[in-house]
Amino acid sequence: MKATLFGWIERRVSPPSPKTATSPYRAAALIALLAQLLFSYRLTVPTKLMFDEVHYVPAARMLIALSGPRNIEHPLLAKEIIAGGILLLGDNSLGWRFFSTLAGTATVLGVFAIVWLMLGRVRPAVFGALFALFNFTVFVQARIAMLDGFMAAFTLLGVASLLWAMRAETSRGAWGRWILGSVLLGLAVAAKWIAAPFVAYAAIGFVVVRLAEAQRTGRSVYAALNAQPARGRHRHWPGMAAIPAILMLGVVSIATYFATFAPAFFYTIEPLTWRTLLPFQLTMYGQQTQVLPSHTYQSRWWSWPLMLRPIWYLYERTDGAQRGVLMIGNLAILWGGLVAIAACLYRGVRARDLRLLAAAGLWIGSYVVWIVIPKSLGFFYYYYLPSIFLCVALAVALDRFRRGRQWDMAVLGAAVALFAVFYPILSGVPLWGPKAFRVWTWFPSWV
Numbered sequence: 001m002k003a004t005l006f007g008w009i010e011r012r013v014s015p016p017s018p019k020t021a022t023s024p025y026r027a028a029a030l031i032a033l034l035a036q037l038l039f040s041y042r043l044t045v046p047t048k049l050m051f052d053e054v055h056y057v058p059a060a061r062m063l064i065a066l067s068g069p070r071n072i073e074h075p076l077l078a079k080e081i082i083a084g085g086i087l088l089l090g091d092n093s094l095g096w097r098f099f100s101t102l103a104g105t106a107t108v109l110g111v112f113a114i115v116w117l118m119l120g121r122v123r124p125a126v127f128g129a130l131f132a133l134f135n136f137t138v139f140v141q142a143r144i145a146m147l148d149g150f151m152a153a154f155t156l157l158g159v160a161s162l163l164w165a166m167r168a169e170t171s172r173g174a175w176g177r178w179i180l181g182s183v184l185l186g187l188a189v190a191a192k193w194i195a196a197p198f199v200a201y202a203a204i205g206f207v208v209v210r211l212a213e214a215q216r217t218g219r220s221v222y223a224a225l226n227a228q229p230a231r232g233r234h235r236h237w238p239g240m241a242a243i244p245a246i247l248m249l250g251v252v253s254i255a256t257y258f259a260t261f262a263p264a265f266f267y268t269i270e271p272l273t274w275r276t277l278l279p280f281q282l283t284m285y286g287q288q289t290q291v292l293p294s295h296t297y298q299s300r301w302w303s304w305p306l307m308l309r310p311i312w313y314l315y316e317r318t319d320g321a322q323r324g325v326l327m328i329g330n331l332a333i334l335w336g337g338l339v340a341i342a343a344c345l346y347r348g349v350r351a352r353d354l355r356l357l358a359a360a361g362l363w364i365g366s367y368v369v370w371i372v373i374p375k376s377l378g379f380f381y382y383y384y385l386p387s388i389f390l391c392v393a394l395a396v397a398l399d400r401f402r403r404g405r406q407w408d409m410a411v412l413g414a415a416v417a418l419f420a421v422f423y424p425i426l427s428g429v430p431l432w433g434p435k436a437f438r439v440w441t442w443f444p445s446w447v
Contacts, residue, residue, distance in 0.1 A: 024122050028112050031129045035108045038133065039101040039142040044093040045428050046323060051313035053145045056082055057096050060145075068269030072280075073287030077190035077260040078147035085145075096145040103153040104142020107388060108132045110156025114362075115395045117163040118355050127408045128395030134412075134419040136330045136426055137387045143427070144313065144325075148384045151192035155385065158184030159362070162202050166209070171227075171239020175248075178240065182249045186256025193288070194369065194385070199253050201365050203246045205358070209236050212354055291376045301370045304383035307334050308445050311380050314428060315437060321430035324437060327381050328422070328446070332414040337363070337390025340397035347400070359396040363389040 049057055059071035060083035071079065081099045089095035111132040116125035132138050141149040161181030168174035185202065188195035207225070213235055214224030225242035228234075237245065264272040272280060299309035310328035317323070341360045348356030367386040370378065398408040424431060425440050441447045 024112075024116050024125065027122055027126050028109055028129075031112060031126065031133070032105050032109055035105040035129075035133050035142075036101060039104045039139065042427060042429070043097055043101060043143055046314060046318045046325075047093045048318055049096075050144065050325060051146070051311070051327075053096060056147065057086075057145055060086055060096075061091070063263055066263065066266050066268060068267050069264065073284055074147055074192060075190045075257070075260060075284070076264060077187060078150040078192065080260065080263065081150055081191075082145050097143055100145055100149045101142050103149040104138055106153040107138055107142075107149070107156050110153065110160050111388065111391050111395075113160035114156065114163060114392055117160060117167060118358065118392075118396065119399060121399065124395045124399035124408070127398065127412060128391050130412055131333050131391035131394055131415060132388055134330060134415045135333045135387060135391060136326075136328050136419065136422060137381075137384050139419075139426055140313065140325060140327050141381070141384060146381075147192045148381060151188050151195050152385050152388055154184050154188035154191060155195045155198055156388065158182075158188055158198065159202075162205075165240075166236040168238060174237045174240050178237070178245060179248065179252055182252035183256050185249075186253035187260070189253065190257045190260040193284075194373075194382075197365060197369050199249060201361075202249055206237065206245055207242055209354065210234070210242065212352075289374045289376075295377055295379070297379060298377045299380055301367075301378055301382075304370075304378075304380055304386075305334065305338055305367075307331060307380075308443075309380055310446055312437075317434075322432070322434055322436060323428040324425040324431060325428050326422075326425045326440065326446075328426075329380075329383075329387055330415050330418050330422075332411060332418055333390055333394060334387060336411055336414075337387075337394045340390070340393040343397045343401060344393055356396065356400065359393045363393055 055071050056079055059079045062068060062070045063076070063079055063083045064086060081103075082096060085097070085099045086095040089098055108129050112125045112129035115128040116122065119125070141152070158181045161177050161184055165174045165177035165181060168177055181202070182199075185195065185199050188198065210224040211221065213219075214221060227239055227241035227244075233239075258277065261272060261277060297309065297311040303309055307329050310326055312324065313327050314323060314325040341363055344356040344360040347353065348360065363386050366389055367383070370382055394411065395408070398411060402408060419426075422440055423429070425437065431437075437447070
């Protein structure tokens with residue numbers, strides 16, 4: 001099976017001749033199909049709520065009934081999507097989790113799009129997407145009704161849309177894609193607040209790219225930040241000036257965020273009003289920053305890249321068998337990705353290569369926020385978004401530094417092999433007994 005998979009990959013991503021260039025859309029469609037099938041297989045097991053589904057599924061039910069606020073520490077969008085699954089497919093494990101599989105597939109495609117837009121090559125884009133697909137974190141979050149999967153999907157697609165705007169041929173195209181990216185980032189924040197820094201990162205990225213372009217072409221700072229320079233046109237985001245672009249980004253993303261609170265205005269108990277909408281954000285912040293009691297699976301932010309303390313989302317006898325679902329990272333990607341981050345930073349600084357710096361910066365930006373926010377407890381699943389951006393950095397680094405050697409295939413082979421080994425405790429398949437977990441808990445802190 002492994003040989004067949006690698007053969008398919010090699011046919012998809014081998015350097016093509018000009019006459020047989022691989023279409024990114026065809027490759028993306030095939031990867032999306034593979035991801036959706038993998039995420040959907042045996043999705044309904046376990047049939048009971050597991051881990052934080054006990055918070056978000058009841059909150060989705062209350063949204064359907066419009067009976068009143070619940071789980072107020074988080075915005076509404078992700079719970080609204082879970083509610084949509086319940087309305088569409090029933091109040092059961094399929095209804096709770098179906099849209100999470102779509103979010104997982106969108107996340108994989110988001111990685112593909114980001115790498116392709118950064119490098120303009122299909123091969124590294126395919127490998128980045130496959131790294132995400134076989135990264136345990138994406139697989140597990142695509143099969144559970146939690147907020148993080150939706151937040152990550154909208155964040156990845158938002159970043160991809162803003163990069164797509166960079167490549168636009170016309171001002172109209174650039175503005176349309178920029179607005180789309182602003183909407184998607186607003187939706188990401190509406191799923192979970194941790195995506196909010198990416199709105200600021202997008203504004204900073206616009207300015208940095210324009211200034212770098214101005215330095216390369218000998219233009220002034222004023223020309224760099226204006227819509228149309230005196231000579232020629234901007235290579236990136238043509239026809240867009242910095243201040244209107246940043247204002248549009250902020251206004252559209254904020255408006256999108258607040259629009260997702262519309263159902264709360266119709267609660268039968270404690271409905272929101274225009275007067276209470278903003279103060280309610282402070283209530284949410286208070287809930288987010290409250291001091292919580294210690295938890296069995298809590299961990300510190302510095303331990304997440306090292307994979308010291310995963311989380312058992314499920315380990316019990318259910319649906320007629322002993323089953324387990326462990327939220328853990330694929331070591332080939334988590335640890336290999338750290339090497340890729342270091343390589344991208346080192347080479348990016350020395351060569352002033354913004355693509356390498358951006359690949360590392362996406363991971364840094366998504367991770368550093370956990371160091372500064374005032375959370376009393378931390379958990380490995382907070383590392384979900386950074387673990388996805390490791391796939392971007394890994395694909396970019398392998399493409400830039402492999403020098404003709406098939407290092408990308410070797411890393412993917414290791415990732416797929418580990419995925420096959422850990423699959424039983426990623427997917428909740430029947431295990432042979434209560435002590436079966438010992439096969440996969442390679443370190444004492446993983447128990």
